[in-house]
Amino acid sequence: MTTVAKVIVDVPTMQTDQPYDYAIPAALTGQVVPGMRVWVQFGQGTREVSGMVVATEAQPDYAGTLKPLLAVLDYAPVMNSELLKLSHWLAQTTYAFWITCIQTMLPAMLKVDTVKTVALGPKPTAEAESLLAAHPGMVLDQHLDATLSAQVLRLVAKQALTIQYQSRDRAKVKTQNYIVPSLTPAAYQAEAAALRANAKQQRALLEALTQWAQTHTEPALTTALKDSGLSRATVNAGVQKGWLTLAAREIYRAPYAQLDQQPLTQPLTLTADQAAVVKPVVAAVESHTAQPFLLEGVTGSGKTEVYLQVIAAALAAGRNAMMLVPEIALTPQMVHRVKGRFGDAVAVLHSGLSEGEKFDEWRRLERGEARVVVGARSAAFAPMTNIGVFIIDEEHETSYKQDDAPRYHARDVVMHRAQTFGAPVLLGSATPSLESRARAEKGVYTLLRLPERINDQPLPAVHIIDMRDAYKQGGKDDFSQPLLQALQARLARGEQSVLLLNRRGFSSFVMCRECGYRVQCPNCDISLTLHMDTHTLKCHYCGHEEPIPTVCPKCGSRKIRYYGTGTQKVEASLHQLLPAARVLRMDVDTTRRKGGHEKILAAFGAHEADILLGTQMIAKGLDFPDVTLVGVINADTGLGMPDFRASERTFDLLTQVAGRAGRAEKSGEVFIQTFNPEHYAIQYAQHHDYEGFFRQEMVTRHRGDYPPYYFTTKLTVSHQNEEAAAKLIYQLAKQLHGALSPQAIVLGPTPGAIARLKNRYIYQLVIKYKHEPELGPELDRILTETQTGTRKGYFVGIDREPLTFI
Numbered sequence: 001m002t003t004v005a006k007v008i009v010d011v012p013t014m015q016t017d018q019p020y021d022y023a024i025p026a027a028l029t030g031q032v033v034p035g036m037r038v039w040v041q042f043g044q045g046t047r048e049v050s051g052m053v054v055a056t057e058a059q060p061d062y063a064g065t066l067k068p069l070l071a072v073l074d075y076a077p078v079m080n081s082e083l084l085k086l087s088h089w090l091a092q093t094t095y096a097f098w099i100t101c102i103q104t105m106l107p108a109m110l111k112v113d114t115v116k117t118v119a120l121g122p123k124p125t126a127e128a129e130s131l132l133a134a135h136p137g138m139v140l141d142q143h144l145d146a147t148l149s150a151q152v153l154r155l156v157a158k159q160a161l162t163i164q165y166q167s168r169d170r171a172k173v174k175t176q177n178y179i180v181p182s183l184t185p186a187a188y189q190a191e192a193a194a195l196r197a198n199a200k201q202q203r204a205l206l207e208a209l210t211q212w213a214q215t216h217t218e219p220a221l222t223t224a225l226k227d228s229g230l231s232r233a234t235v236n237a238g239v240q241k242g243w244l245t246l247a248a249r250e251i252y253r254a255p256y257a258q259l260d261q262q263p264l265t266q267p268l269t270l271t272a273d274q275a276a277v278v279k280p281v282v283a284a285v286e287s288h289t290a291q292p293f294l295l296e297g298v299t300g301s302g303k304t305e306v307y308l309q310v311i312a313a314a315l316a317a318g319r320n321a322m323m324l325v326p327e328i329a330l331t332p333q334m335v336h337r338v339k340g341r342f343g344d345a346v347a348v349l350h351s352g353l354s355e356g357e358k359f360d361e362w363r364r365l366e367r368g369e370a371r372v373v374v375g376a377r378s379a380a381f382a383p384m385t386n387i388g389v390f391i392i393d394e395e396h397e398t399s400y401k402q403d404d405a406p407r408y409h410a411r412d413v414v415m416h417r418a419q420t421f422g423a424p425v426l427l428g429s430a431t432p433s434l435e436s437r438a439r440a441e442k443g444v445y446t447l448l449r450l451p452e453r454i455n456d457q458p459l460p461a462v463h464i465i466d467m468r469d470a471y472k473q474g475g476k477d478d479f480s481q482p483l484l485q486a487l488q489a490r491l492a493r494g495e496q497s498v499l500l501l502n503r504r505g506f507s508s509f510v511m512c513r514e515c516g517y518r519v520q521c522p523n524c525d526i527s528l529t530l531h532m533d534t535h536t537l538k539c540h541y542c543g544h545e546e547p548i549p550t551v552c553p554k555c556g557s558r559k560i561r562y563y564g565t566g567t568q569k570v571e572a573s574l575h576q577l578l579p580a581a582r583v584l585r586m587d588v589d590t591t592r593r594k595g596g597h598e599k600i601l602a603a604f605g606a607h608e609a610d611i612l613l614g615t616q617m618i619a620k621g622l623d624f625p626d627v628t629l630v631g632v633i634n635a636d637t638g639l640g641m642p643d644f645r646a647s648e649r650t651f652d653l654l655t656q657v658a659g660r661a662g663r664a665e666k667s668g669e670v671f672i673q674t675f676n677p678e679h680y681a682i683q684y685a686q687h688h689d690y691e692g693f694f695r696q697e698m699v700t701r702h703r704g705d706y707p708p709y710y711f712t713t714k715l716t717v718s719h720q721n722e723e724a725a726a727k728l729i730y731q732l733a734k735q736l737h738g739a740l741s742p743q744a745i746v747l748g749p750t751p752g753a754i755a756r757l758k759n760r761y762i763y764q765l766v767i768k769y770k771h772e773p774e775l776g777p778e779l780d781r782i783l784t785e786t787q788t789g790t791r792k793g794y795f796v797g798i799d800r801e802p803l804t805f806i
């Protein structure tokens with residue numbers, strides 16, 4: 001008999017990061033199972049919170065009297081045992097709270113909001129009574145007026161009022177009404193014969209019902225009303241007379257419904273290279289082997305067709321498939337390809353969908369109605385069973401790593417689940433991450449290669465343009481003469497061009513030309529970024545927003561201007577230099593609205609523009625046959641960043657964007673404008689030489705003791721008081737030196753790259769190591785010691801394999 005539920009409560013703190021025992025009330029015996037969300041009373045007083053049942057047991061571990069579960073929030077578990085175990089593993093490997101991991105894995109719709117209301121307390125006063133009378137149903141949230149909330153606080157302190165907590169479950173299932181005929185066609189005929197002659201509407205309803213009964217149709221109410229011209233009142237009358245019933249049925253919000261209508265695409269005949277890649281992966285699918293593969297395939301080598309055929313093999317073997325792509329909203333073409341092949345067996349999960357749409361796609365997966373998931377990072381947690389293959393496209397992409405707790409990498413999650421399911425993992429990229437390529441070198445991953453483009457198309461010729469003398473030779477604004485001429489030639493031939501403005505490590509800011517003042521965020525130590533669409537300055541970290549000043553706040557001069565090359569500025573110069581060119585701009589501003597990317601790409605695909613100008617988001621995945629020119633306006637803004645991966649990122653970006661040119665019959669050409677023409681990242685990109693870049697970069701990393709030769713972990717401390725933060729980080733550095741072997745290297749402590757964020761001061765250190773069994777336990781100790789007990793106001797963050805050291 002299980003009488004005890006072990007619950008992880010929704011109180012994300014170090015002290016509460018463990019299961020608590022609750023008694024299962026007799027009425028719920030046998031019904032509460034792991035993976036269900038419950039509502040419990042927690043701690044002293046009346047505080048009620050939600051939680052997740054992670055186990056049920058016959059005997060409690062806790063010696064005292066157990067509190068009972070107050071309510072069950074789910075009728076069926078929302079996490080199966082594989083996912084519950086995964087959440088625990090995630091918490092341990094990322095040093096995040098277990099509850100935070102659980103919440104990350106569930107769709108936002110399944111989050112429980114707590115609603116705080118007030119009621120009379122144990123010592124009621126007249127003031128409290130009149131306050132409640134004046135504000136019935138008052139909810140304590142951020143919308144509450146400040147004086148009122150001060151009054152509430154004062155009365156709560158005097159126990160005249162108490163705060164009550166209630167759950168508000170956001171999960172809403174969408175339903176639609178359907179007409180269900182209740183009688184036989186003959187019975188409807190009889191009813192019609194008995195009608196008064198002028199009951200036209202009712203006669204029409206009976207005719208429609210006869211039809212539906214004959215064809216066993218149960219039409220949706222709204223469409224039935226529209227198609228038949230019947231009124232809702234007539235239908236209601238029909239219900240009264242017992243002719244029909246209305247049934248509310250659950251429907252899915254299907255974000256890609258229009259794609260599901262189209263006929264499915266047929267598999268292409270694989271090239272010999274593609275077939276050689278597909279074969280071992282399919283063999284691993286069929287033999288249930290958890291083998292990782294790295295597919296290194298040049299741009300346009302047909303990696304997508306490989307993925308599709310591997311997925312087809314998994315489905316044919318009766319198993320399901322997961323495919324991750326980087327922030328999918330950026331690659332609508334990929335969704336079209338997968339949906340096009342497998343139709344509504346595919347569920348799509350990405351941040352561009354509404355919460356409701358995501359929830360519905362999640363449930364289709366959970367119920368096994370969808371057997372393939374295509375999604376961004378968090379789709380790694382899709383609630384599927386029996387997964388037969390995992391695919392990660394563009395595996396080098398940094399968006400696979402989450403910045404906030406839990407700081408997980410989707411690749412690690414996938415590798416872990418692949419072990420559980422006995423399934424291969426296929427990592428694909430034209431520019432694999434150094435880490436993955438190094439693992440393939442050591443045989444940890446099986447290396448597969450597609451060295452040629454489909455149809456024996458050559459990779460495009462790449463010209464490097466030295467911008468240091470471009471202006472002497474007639475360059476204008478941001479354009480060198482050769483790039484301008486190439487653009488003109490494409491215009492004349494009716495071909496298309498893609499122009500990349502590299503925005504990495506770069507932003508538009510406002511500066512005074514008189515005194516040099518830069519407008520800073522009041523909460524964070526960084527400059528505000530200019531947004532021309534809203535005509536405001538914004539902080540990208542805390543969201544602070546203010547109008548663009550017309551006079552310098554410091555010296556009063558009117559010479560306050562913005563600096564930096566933005567896409568809008570380049571667009572304006574293009575209009576001047578090439579007035580005939582039709583330009584489409586793709587950046588954060590033009591794609592903010594839902595479906596924005598999709599619209600721009602569709603317009604470009606339909607030749608509604610000659611030039612697609614954009615930031616990083618145009619660099620990967622796009623496959624447009626008429627693009628024969630790619631121009632990179634500024635190749636090197638990222639090279640100067642204090643980041644040991646700066647070269648790798650620049651090489652990746654240039655290789656990926658160059659790969660957009662000449663993918664079909666017409667051959668392509670690429671122009672890269674740079675101030676560092678001799679830099680090896682640019683040189684290797686010019687020759688599409690990933691292997692060459694890999695070897696040279698490995699030497700650089702070896703020399704600097706960087707990954708993949710060393711593992712790294714970043715430790716961050718923040719506090720509102722700068723001295724407190726600094727003191728703690730130095731103490732922790734000392735503690736780590738004591739605990740770790742002499743081979744471990746501790747970099748820092750240093751102030752964070754952004755020294756103050758959201759009004760908290762940040763200090764950090766980075767540990768580099770090869771083999772440190774004591775590190776994990778020591779970091780656990782640090783977390784416990786710094787975040788429980790008497791220490792107040794510290795945040796300690798741990799980031800394993802951080803993507804930047806700054």
Ligand SMILES: Nc1ncnc2c1ncn2[C@@H]1O[C@H](COP(=O)(O)OP(=O)(O)OP(=O)(O)O)[C@@H](O)[C@H]1O
Nearest residue numbers: 268269270271299300301302303304305454621623
């Ligand atoms: N076996 C095949 N036969 C004919 N055409 C193919 C075949 N495989 C792929 N293609 C076509 O080749 C083009 C390039 O393929 P795809 O977009 O999959 O390349 P990729 O390797 O994913 O490139 P990138 O890394 O640049 O995204 C596509 O238009 C695709 O339809």
Ligand SMILES: [Zn+2]
Nearest residue numbers: 521524539542
């Ligand atoms: Zn800020």
Ligand SMILES: [Zn+2]
Nearest residue numbers: 512515552555
């Ligand atoms: Zn000034």
